[in-house]
Amino acid sequence: MRVVMFGYQTWGHRTLQALLDSEHDVVLVVTHPKSEHAYEKIWSDSVADLAEAHGIPVLLRNRPDDEELFARLQEADPDIIVANNWRTWIPPRIFNLPRHGTLNIHDSLLPKYAGFSPIIWAMINGESEVGVTAHMMNDELDAGDIVGQEAVAIGPKDTATDLFHKTVDLIAPVTVTALGRIAAGETEFTPQDRSQASFFHKRSDVDTRIDWSWPAEDLERLVRAQSEPYPSAYTFHKGKRLEILAAVVSEGRYGGTPGRIFYREGEGVAIVAGADARTGRNHGLAITRVRTEDGRELAATDYFTSMGGYLTTRP
CATH class of the missing domain: 3.10.25.10 (Formyl transferase, C-terminal domain)
Known part of the structure; x- marks a missing residue:
């Protein structure tokens, strides 16, 4: 499939690498400019540098809401958009543009811990596990049908840094497996139980x-x-x-x-x-x-x- 990738920091970098290693064709990458926010300077592997090293066009945006970006997406003619750690709202005219819609990769076990810093919040709250979810994007943040999900246990002495490394290693298999289902023609996935949903703000x-x-x-x-x-x-x-x-x-x-x-x-x-x-x-x-x-x-x-x-x- 022809893929446009939206992503940022190490999560986006790992997603892009997984796409580059797959059978799919990455035709355009959209990422954020560098940030001075304390949590955005951590795990800051550059999506832009990786894309440029592979000759993939890159667009830098804080928000994906301008006409030039929309025109470039139309020209790219994607079968699907894959997003991971995109930090601002993606409007429906963009996430619905590709033939297969948009697949979002989120580092929590949705429907719990939608939003920001899910590993840290989950750990503080005494959850027994964390993980990565691939879901189809819809009008509500992190709320679309689940295509794939994998979990890892939180050990009694684990730190958030330990859990970051455990979950970031799940990005490639979760992403590639989900894309395989979509490429094979599947369209019915698992709806989230919204009664179990929780949404968390950025940490400061x-x-x-x-x-x-x-x-x-x-x-x-x-x-x-x-x-x-x-x-x-x-x-x-x-x-x-x-x-x-x-x-x-x-x-x-x-x-x-x-x-x-x-x-x-x-x-x-x-x-x-x-x-x-x-x-x-x-x-x-x-x-x-x-x-x-x-x-x-x-x-x-x-x-x-x-x-x-x-x-x-x-x-």
Whole structure:
């Protein structure tokens, strides 16, 4: 099939590579200009560079809504558009243009976690697995019929970085298998159960800030979800920003006020956590490694030289 590809960052790069390695013919690539957004500078393999290295015409767009782009798509005469990590709305006149419509590749197990940063959100929420879904595009974001889907389990010590590498390796088989079904003439695919749908916004700095009213289990997952190279989870200590690089749920249960720097436990320092911490029934978050505002990385037991005081959500 003649394929036009819309994509960005490493997800788009892997999709384009899968198409180049397949029997299909990529005739045009549309990608975004480089961005300074913190999450868009991560996993930033260039779709444009890969396309140009293979002699494929490239168009740079923030939004696919201009007449020149539409004319170029008509000239390309695609059988299908394949999209992955396209960051803005694609209008119906574009996604309906190809003979077989548009196949979107999304890094979650739809219908859950439509939208942005699905791996990080899923991990924070304690999901047991993540994955990649190929679905037909329709008028609602990430809501079309599912053509193919594969999952991987979330391990108890996995970070978001681990899960990125696991899921990005699913892009090629999910994409190529889905295209094979479409090329073979299949047109009936699996409708999404919209009662199970959830949609998440882009993550920003405030989303990495620790709220000590959360249960320690949730905070431990937040720290793993914000693993390098993602921005680290952070709190404030004595008015200065303190990044939490590693932490575990404490063995002991600690009562009092959320955020209290309370007790040295093993190789960590236990912080009181949970909205109902006053009951004394909660485990704490045992911080084991931190990074200070001036960039020093320290064991928590070296940073917290005495117990007492509080970690806060604001300076």
